[in-house]
Amino acid sequence: MSDRFLYRATLVVAACSYAALLASAQTPQAATTYAITHAKIFTLAGSAIDDGTVVIKDGKIAAVGASVEVPTGAQVIDGKGLQVYPGLFDAVTQMGLSEIGAVSATVDSSETGNFNPDVVAATAVSPSSEHIPVTRASGITEVLAVPASGGFDSSGGRAILGGQASAFSLAGWTMDDMQIKRSVAMVINFPTIVTRSFDLATLSRKERPYAEAKLEYEKNLNELTDWIERARHYAQAIGHGGPSDFERDVKLEALAPVVRGQLPVLVFADRARDIRNAVEFCDKQKLKMILAGGSEAYKVKDLLRSKNVPVILRPVLTLPVDEDDPYDRLLNQPAELTEAGVKFALGSFDNSFARRLGQNAANAAAHGLSQDDALKSVTLYPAQILGLADQVGTLEPGKLANIIVTSGDPLELTTELKYLFIRGQLTSTDNRHKRLFEKYSGRPNP
């Protein structure tokens, strides 16, 4: 009986278009259980399964394996000839925080002021952002939205204490639906010694003496230190009494989990010297550090390994920092860090370019990184680094069903996304770009 049902269900799906499948998924009686059968499954938690089944139930992965039974009533998707992967995870973005870079009214990614530990990305993520459907159509199923992290054409400030980064899935009616974790890390743009700048008033490059730049760096670093030390005292005070015993300070309160070592700091630094300074600072203050950016992480790889500092690298498709660096300096870095035993993930550090995440991972693979590490650098490794590996990053029972079903290697430019599951729901790959394409493809010929 169940065999017959299965056979019929398979036939039905084969005859249906993705749109029809979606339509049935969106009715009130939507199936909450799905089974992807006969697909090659890359769980990233072990070796690939050549002919396996993934069962999705109530938003979670219920079972994965070569001999998994399809539950009665499950919507079956024939995965023959297709490949199944965990959805990609973009570890640094301004997703939902910025719509049109040049229009400040649509940008909420950077608050003014230098110390804003209590601002939280999740508060300002617009679930209706056109970037979300565009991005998920490229196979990215979850992101970290990072305040004060710049981005293409960003003119916003880069606060030293930038606020809290939030992780969310790229589908849902509200942020409450989408949110994976509201507070994932505290952003620190580590102070640097800057001698060159661009003066907007005169539209010219400005240069100042090194000593002057260093003085400002020291002032910023002292202020940052002061914040952390005050937060430590504050955290001790909270530990010794109720909030009625002292005056509440929401900024210091936001830093309390940081000084307690519960919330990691996501520290943006690119130059070797700045990374060294940041590692030294976090070591001294006993902060759990994640490096972000890391253009010259290779110069301090031994330090990063010995201090167990993971890195979220900016896109490898970035020109070298210095004129006399090898032309492929950033392309080679993931392989070099892997060899040195430094844990890393890749991020787009952007919003509209988020969909180049897979392309970047493939380019790293073309320059010495193994295919397995390239895939994991945009799935499992960001999940591990950000402390979310219990929810996303691999195809394992109990994890969020953020899954992509593709025609092949998800990092390759021409691979098609066949089915997209986010939070266990079969999710549309329709988006603003596809709609405009279809509309203007239909313009009558002259």
Place this chain on the structure above:
Amino acid sequence: MNLRCCFAAVGALILLGTSGATWATPPDSSPVVIRNATILTVTKGTIERGSILIKDGKIAEVGPSVKAPKDATVIDAEGKFVVPGIIDCHSHIAIDGSVNEGSISVSSIANTAEVLNSDDIDIYRDLAGGVTTANILHGSANSIGGQTVVIKLRWGQPASKLPFEDALPGIKFALGENPKRSNFSLPGQPKRYPATRMGVEETIRAAFTEARDYKNAWDTYRKKVAGGDKNAPAPRRDLRLEPLVEVLEGKRYVHSHCYREDEILMLIRVAKEFGFKVRTFQHILEGYKVADELAAAGIGASTFSDWWAYKVEAYDAIPYNAALMTRRGVVVSINSDDAEEATHLNQEAAKSMKFGGLTHDEALKLITINPAIQLGIDKRVGSIEVGKDADLVVYDRDPLSAYAVVQKTLVDGRVLFDRDKDLAGRAALEKEKKDLLAKEKAAAKKAGETKPDEKPKPPSGDDAEASANGGVQ
């Protein structure tokens, strides 16, 4: 000698070092033969396990086998792919200083050809990405911008050798948000005319009205002189209008930056009114909305692969743009507008197969023969055919893949980028840099000892690094 000078010297030495190995081999006239390659000719199909014979910088023979002279340098491309050199129809590399003469709305006096910098490291980096020809454009701050030049990426040659001999010069126009300075107004600064798309059109019409009168004045003068009038007074020369007269005479191409469909049609109208043709629209992110009009006007479109949402006029940008325009009969190219983007134009072209379903051949055309047609240099470059320039790229696999890596890039038959040699030379360059830095440090120390009052103590280690690079910006 300050540290910055020292670093400039190190840089120069490294540049020499990088290319020193490749300049000499092979010399101009010595033949080169590439064997066992999968040759994607672009215009004549694919040749499996084929060969290319290069003589005097030109492609002498292409086919399953070629008769190579005994003294030919052999490049064994077993398992590799050879494609025509990539042509980047929108580039700002090799320009010394700023790309925008942004102070005025008609800056046709400025010329990128006069400020070429052959030492720009981005020439080498883009060669390493397979680019062999680039359209060096002025910026987009002006309705009518500066004059432009097509160059070959002849790394190691002086600036005078960079311009592409047969290419017509161009001029940059710009429409929309940039010339109207939408995103660039600063507190306290007066607004510059134009500030609307209406004003952009008026600026172009006004300039061409002047140019037409100026041309008539010269035509009349020349007629008089030809008729024997030796006393006819010559009109006063106007360097701003001369390039526009060349546009009217079809001697200079117009490359116009644009985004929105309405402004695209506007410029087609204005050009028609004055009797000139727009050669290419650049960016043209809404080109897919007016593809039929573009095809009818015979204007090329040079666009991005998937950039969007960085400003309002880029909000309707779609990655299907190149494919949709191609399907409607427009000659389309994918460009970089950026030194980094230029290093992977092959990947950017590949995206048009996924977005809009172009074939492999059509996608490859977007970065080879199509930009060659747009720049009027398709008789010399853009495909692998006998008689064409030997501008070639050797990839380790199909170039329309994110995993493809350039192995060699040839310009005029000379290997100007060789990945193996680049990798092999790195240790020596590293050592040379270290030695030079040590020498500089020692010299500074000595200078400090002899003139203690005049020289500040040289910064050490990291500080030297920071000072030389100006810190992180």
